[in-house]
Amino acid sequence: MSATQVQVHTTAIDGLLIVDLPRPGDNRGWFKENWQRAKAVEAGLPDFVPVQNNISFNGTRGTTRGIHAEPWDKYVSVATGSIFGAWVDLRRGPGFGTVVTHEITPSTAVFVPRGVGNAFQTLEDATAYTYLVTDHWSADAQSAYSFVNLTDPQLAINWPIALDQAELSEKDRNHPLLAAVEPLPPAPVLVIGAGGQLGSALTRELMERDLPYTAYTRSDLDLANPDGWPEDVRTGEGLRRYRAVINAAAHTAVDAAETPEGRIDAWAANATGVRALSGACQRGGVPLAHVSTDYVFDGQLPLGQFYTPDAAPAPVSVYGQSKAAGECAVTAWPKHYLVRTSWVIGSGHNFVATMARLAENGVDPSVVSDQHGRLTSAADLAAGLLHLVDSGAPYGTYHLTGSGEPTTWAEIARWTFEELGHDPQRVTPVTTEEYTAGKTGIAPRPSNSCLDISSLDVVGFTPRDSAAVVREALERRTED
Structure with a gap:
């Protein structure tokens, strides 16, 4: 497949897909089609229907967020900067607890299915992390989230920047260990x-x-x-x-x-x-x-x-x-x-x-x-x-x-x-x-x-x- 085409790669987590995105550029900068439905589906991505686009701006290197599993699918990418991404399967089934990590640059995107925990750590200052989701966020929706602790030794995530030196919320520091997490059932x-x-x-x-x-x-x-x-x-x-x-x-x-x-x-x-x-x-x-x-x-x-x-x-x-x-x-x-x-x-x-x-x-x-x-x-x-x-x-x-x-x-x-x-x-x-x-x-x-x-x-x-x-x-x- 040509490097000018969208390329989709499977991972150890069922349904979690890494996407290589063409990013042509010149002396003025670069351009990419972050989500182009026809090309994405032809390359092997699900034909999902996003309804909301969110952007998380992170001012300093080492900002760390997650691990959160939401009740919807999402397609994540980086607009500027780069991140170390970590994903944990929190769905009921044999894959529960499986971990995948990958660096995401503006040339990469990731499709994250419902119930797979998502976390990232910024590797550069002024990093913008963007994601399309298949349902509208609401405070009520948070009751259907699942969380797991970033430091859980069972997950053994090798964060590039030690978490005791990273910027993260107190809530993320106190999420439960995997052993205490109730696996998420499939969508009804x-x-x-x-x-x-x-x-x-x-x-x-x-x-x-x-x-x-x-x-x-x-x-x-x-x-x-x-x-x-x-x-x-x-x-x-x-x-x-x-x-x-x-x-x-x-x-x-x-x-x-x-x-x-x-x-x-x-x-x-x-x-x-x-x-x-x-x-x-x-x-x-x-x-x-x-x-x-x-x-x-x-x-x-x-x-x-x-x-x-x-x-x-x-x-x-x-x-x-x-x-x-x-x-x-x-x-x-x-x-x-x-x-x-x-x-x-x-x-x-x-x-x-x-x-x-x-x-x-x-x-x-x-x-x-x-x-x-x-x-x-x-x-x-x-x-x-x-x-x-x-x-x-x-x-x-x-x-x-x-x-x-x-x-x-x-x-x-x-x-x-x-x-x-x-x-x-x-x-x-x-x-x-x-x-x-x-x-x-x-x-x-x-x-x-x-x-x-x-x-x-x-x-x-x-x-x-x-x-x-x-x-x-x-x-x-x-x-x-």
């Missing part, structure tokens, strides 16, 4: 639609992983009514402290959406509300993970073929149309994970639970056999969404359904009967036309709901197959 996730089957699965998964989160049910935040949202969510300001927003809320009453009132409700939640949420995430600079559906396709793809993430939507139902409009709103914000799914089975009322009840009550159902797809466990969908958020997967559109061979609703019903020890032949396969004969207000269903999930393999996530999802649903039903 905001779950919207926490009362639904996917939202419930997300909160369970987050609790099992011991990850911080905030969960909004519809009573806390009605996706269809942006004017009634908490102000800090609506403006995006309150979203800056989150690692990601996961939207599990939607209007999913497919048949009701075909009615005049239902059409309004579907579009309010699935399109207008999603547009407002995407805009709030963009203003807050936080990634948005949003769940969509196979209903954005017409389902007419020949059997044996699968819809790829880049296939053109062609919805035929009001529900599908409203979800397709929501997709457009989500993708307007580049930091998005648009995740299409189908045939989701979670806790509470679901298709498998219904078939189990019919089997046990002696009812012999007629079940549609010409709609093809794969069951998806709500637990797998939740785990997959968190995997995308946590793994650093590229932003974009993904398909996440069960794995394995496609099946039909009739086959799933027969599996359910068989798993419970009942005769699967009690289930009568029928066509969609036969099943809906004489019924009104039925939305069209895709005949082929098979989604290509190969993009998940690339990012290292594999969901279970439909048969395993049936067994899980029956086991959960017994536990409940």
Whole structure:
């Protein structure tokens, strides 16, 4: 790579990056592009969204500040002078306590992720230390800081100027030793639609992983009514402290959406509300993970073929149309994970639970056999969404359904009967036309709901197959 280009170097602390910045000059002085988004991202820096620029002017050599870990990312550099920088990982995990040191001149910058302690010592008089941050400083924010003592022998930082000869604050002299520091947890996730089957699965998964989160049910935040949202969510300001927003809320009453009132409700939640949420995430600079559906396709793809993430939507139902409009709103914000799914089975009322009840009550159902797809466990969908958020997967559109061979609703019903020890032949396969004969207000269903999930393999996530999802649903039903 040319010396005239931005160059990014990794360090022993995960996410802490040293940046070499071109600094051409002549007899008049020098010039540098301290932060140029396109070049920085291309070189390997995160596409973070700074909202505040701070400058610390230090009058004398030996001025020492830190070690402070803040609840936001920052990009630090020197405008004039030079410093000895020291960083300590104070985040929960195997890297806790790792130390990195590096000299920073005007030709160097450092990206410091949330939770990594930052300290510096000036090596020249009149040194100006500057940093971009991803949230606004406030006195309240200091409660989320973490600190560690500059002199801690466990850190063994070799300060160029002995601290007993340096200029530093009394507060910095008295910060706790590393052994007394509580590791910082990851930034929380905001779950919207926490009362639904996917939202419930997300909160369970987050609790099992011991990850911080905030969960909004519809009573806390009605996706269809942006004017009634908490102000800090609506403006995006309150979203800056989150690692990601996961939207599990939607209007999913497919048949009701075909009615005049239902059409309004579907579009309010699935399109207008999603547009407002995407805009709030963009203003807050936080990634948005949003769940969509196979209903954005017409389902007419020949059997044996699968819809790829880049296939053109062609919805035929009001529900599908409203979800397709929501997709457009989500993708307007580049930091998005648009995740299409189908045939989701979670806790509470679901298709498998219904078939189990019919089997046990002696009812012999007629079940549609010409709609093809794969069951998806709500637990797998939740785990997959968190995997995308946590793994650093590229932003974009993904398909996440069960794995394995496609099946039909009739086959799933027969599996359910068989798993419970009942005769699967009690289930009568029928066509969609036969099943809906004489019924009104039925939305069209895709005949082929098979989604290509190969993009998940690339990012290292594999969901279970439909048969395993049936067994899980029956086991959960017994536990409940």
